[in-house]
Amino acid sequence: MNAAWVSLHSWAAQNGYRGLRVLPLSPSAAYALTTLNGVFTVRVGSQTAYWDQLDIRLGFPPQLIGDQIYLHPLDINKTLKPLARGLTVPTTAQRVVVIDPGHGGSNPGTRSIVDGRLEKEFTLDWARRLSPLLEQKGWQAFLTRTGDVDVSLPDRTAFAEAHHADLFLSLHFNASGGNGDPAGVETYCLTPTGMASSVTRGYSDDTDQVFPNNTFDAENLRYAVRLQRALLEINGATDRGVRRARYPAVLRGSSQPAVLIEGGYLSNPREARKIADPAYRQKLAEAVARALE
Numbered sequence: 001m002n003a004a005w006v007s008l009h010s011w012a013a014q015n016g017y018r019g020l021r022v023l024p025l026s027p028s029a030a031y032a033l034t035t036l037n038g039v040f041t042v043r044v045g046s047q048t049a050y051w052d053q054l055d056i057r058l059g060f061p062p063q064l065i066g067d068q069i070y071l072h073p074l075d076i077n078k079t080l081k082p083l084a085r086g087l088t089v090p091t092t093a094q095r096v097v098v099i100d101p102g103h104g105g106s107n108p109g110t111r112s113i114v115d116g117r118l119e120k121e122f123t124l125d126w127a128r129r130l131s132p133l134l135e136q137k138g139w140q141a142f143l144t145r146t147g148d149v150d151v152s153l154p155d156r157t158a159f160a161e162a163h164h165a166d167l168f169l170s171l172h173f174n175a176s177g178g179n180g181d182p183a184g185v186e187t188y189c190l191t192p193t194g195m196a197s198s199v200t201r202g203y204s205d206d207t208d209q210v211f212p213n214n215t216f217d218a219e220n221l222r223y224a225v226r227l228q229r230a231l232l233e234i235n236g237a238t239d240r241g242v243r244r245a246r247y248p249a250v251l252r253g254s255s256q257p258a259v260l261i262e263g264g265y266l267s268n269p270r271e272a273r274k275i276a277d278p279a280y281r282q283k284l285a286e287a288v289a290r291a292l293e
């Protein structure tokens, strides 16, 4: 990395923010920057940052240079700046949202450890509950599938393009690959060019790649933060973070802002029992709708 790292002190001063506080935590100090729209907390050596206590993954661990914390310029431009400018998103009338229930047909997705039911069934149910709620809030909502059918990933993004979507929202549930017994919600948007992804799932992650969806890096992050925040309010305490990834083809291939939600772990018995409850799935839908008000 040759790009010049940015002193958070200097950046804060240049942008008129006075509230950079040092929090003397072990094993390394954390720094909390108060902006008009929220508090950004970072720690030397850690890619986990917080926006108003919400877990946001940075592209690069901040460095201590002299006695100041420095951030990579991509984290300044692609993470801190869009958040500091506020989480407002466009609110023109009759915006179009394409809701994408993950999987379908011969592609079942993951399976509930509790009752064997399939991810494809739960994502479709979530999407069906969400659609009328968004319509009530002034969105025009379309689903990439309305039944248990195969839809290819390119067809899903092409569908959004054909409907002139303002937002593409892909709904999934998660399963652990065997490392522990995780639970909680993750929200993904496309990794900005130049950054390594927070999650690769074994796919190659070429940081030089520029995708059309990278045009929407700032809006992607704002939508992701709004959605993750709203989902945590109903999911409980397990914040698995706003993350960046390149492998989801529905994010890369989207020609409008796009976010993918992993709404909980079907491999975790406690969470799988919640997801099996229609009342909980209604809450998930209501949380998404609230985030898009």
Ligand SMILES: [Zn+2]
Pocket: 102, 103, 109, 110, 119, 171, 172, 173
């Ligand atoms: Zn899935």
